Amino acid sequence: MIDHSEMIVNVNCQNCHELHEITVSGHGFSCWQEGTLIQDALPELSADDRELLISGTCGTCWDKMFNFEEDDE
Secondary structure: OOOOOEEEEEEEOOOOOOEEEEEEEHHHHHHHHOOOOHHHHOOOOOHHHHHHHHHOOOHHHHHHHHOOOOOOO
């Protein structure tokens, strides 16, 4: 039987220490923990939420670290 319940995962960004609550499907989260690629297990999440689960880095900090702001030329 597939678990269709949702669960909340609390993740603190390791850089800014802000707490983020991410709602995930129980089944998808279990699949990810067992080795399924996160984009396949939890496709409903944004790229930022998936990265936060993988690396502990929120989207804002990720953008600051890698300077994804458009440069004026």
